[in-house]
Amino acid sequence: MLVAQLHTRGISVTGVTKAFLGDYRLANTLLAAGIRTLGDSRIENIEAMRRNGITAPLTLIRTPMPSQVERVVAAADMSFNTELDVISALSNAARKMDIGHDVVLMVELGDLREGIMPGDLEEVARETLRFPNINLKGIGANLACRSGVSPDSTNMGELSRLANFLGDALGFDAEIISGGNSSNLKWAVGGADIGRVNNLRLGESILLGLDPLHRQPIDGLYTDAIKLVAEVIECKIKPSRPWGEIAQTAFGENPWVRDRGNISQAILAIGRQDIDPLGISSSQEIKLLGASSDHLILDTSGHCLSVGSMISFQINYSALLRAMTSPFVTKTYVEPDGHGPPPSISSTHLQLPEDIHQCY
Numbered sequence: 001m002l003v004a005q006l007h008t009r010g011i012s013v014t015g016v017t018k019a020f021l022g023d024y025r026l027a028n029t030l031l032a033a034g035i036r037t038l039g040d041s042r043i044e045n046i047e048a049m050r051r052n053g054i055t056a057p058l059t060l061i062r063t064p065m066p067s068q069v070e071r072v073v074a075a076a077d078m079s080f081n082t083e084l085d086v087i088s089a090l091s092n093a094a095r096k097m098d099i100g101h102d103v104v105l106m107v108e109l110g111d112l113r114e115g116i117m118p119g120d121l122e123e124v125a126r127e128t129l130r131f132p133n134i135n136l137k138g139i140g141a142n143l144a145c146r147s148g149v150s151p152d153s154t155n156m157g158e159l160s161r162l163a164n165f166l167g168d169a170l171g172f173d174a175e176i177i178s179g180g181n182s183s184n185l186k187w188a189v190g191g192a193d194i195g196r197v198n199n200l201r202l203g204e205s206i207l208l209g210l211d212p213l214h215r216q217p218i219d220g221l222y223t224d225a226i227k228l229v230a231e232v233i234e235c236k237i238k239p240s241r242p243w244g245e246i247a248q249t250a251f252g253e254n255p256w257v258r259d260r261g262n263i264s265q266a267i268l269a270i271g272r273q274d275i276d277p278l279g280i281s282s283s284q285e286i287k288l289l290g291a292s293s294d295h296l297i298l299d300t301s302g303h304c305l306s307v308g309s310m311i312s313f314q315i316n317y318s319a320l321l322r323a324m325t326s327p328f329v330t331k332t333y334v335e336p337d338g339h340g341p342p343p344s345i346s347s348t349h350l351q352l353p354e355d356i357h358q359c360y
């Protein structure tokens, strides 16, 4: 749906695979849906996709580590770059292997993560064009990641202007103008002039059906395509309040828990190593009480869950990222059983007690 919608705006989609370790089954699902190119921030994931027979063009969307340039030119067709020293190292590596490597220069547009300052872009582009075995393909930007700066007609207009400026100054015609990530969708389909932007890199919107700017469901997309299931390993009636002298917890917090008398407390065999405890929600009547490395502690509202039973959760991006990259979380792939409409969207969040931040 996103591919078709963006196609009408002249924008191609790069499917971002980093949230699932470049798993080839999901990568192939994206390709089957009409996506032509995939991007990942880790060379290990790109190599895994290559090993598993993915032949689509693959882009490293984080500027390469100098220590990995050989692996980058060997496995990735293109990389996003912000440092001339890295591009120079990529050039040397590509020359030794007698191959070409495509480069997109990332521009800083205000979110203050990666990017060349706009005033330096001409010089960096001029130098990049001189490196042997390096093909400068275009420019890109990334917003709403570190500082939450929203893509809008001002910063996206700046990106188009910079592309035009490189044309005028260097006679360089940018083929790729990659405007950003899932947080660009609202801008891209909202009817604004998209200028020269012709590519977006989408991860979260595809996986979770959410617009990351306000985490609102995107019309027509599934928000529960991925679900987390955890197993109950203990359930007992216990006091709500710990006893003994109280110092810090395993994660450095000072616990303070209001006495609510006895409660039914369950433990699920999943923890901070596998999920973000604040990023999961369930439709069951349970409250999150705390989490350690491998225990999730719940108040099950008076009725004990039987040991061995399975509790389902919806997960946000933070929990998804950890769950998909935790070796302790088994991934099960379910083939779609038809093309029914997305289920009605209802997101029930775990009821958080008011003292949640103190009660780990």
Ligand SMILES: *Cc1c(COP(=O)(O)O)cnc(C)c1O
Binding pocket: 016, 018, 041, 061, 062, 142, 180, 181, 182, 183, 201, 202, 203, 204, 205, 212
């Ligand atoms: C992670 C990432 C994306 C994808 O972001 P989503 O919000 O998941 O769509 C795009 N571009 C870059 C550079 C990234 O690091």
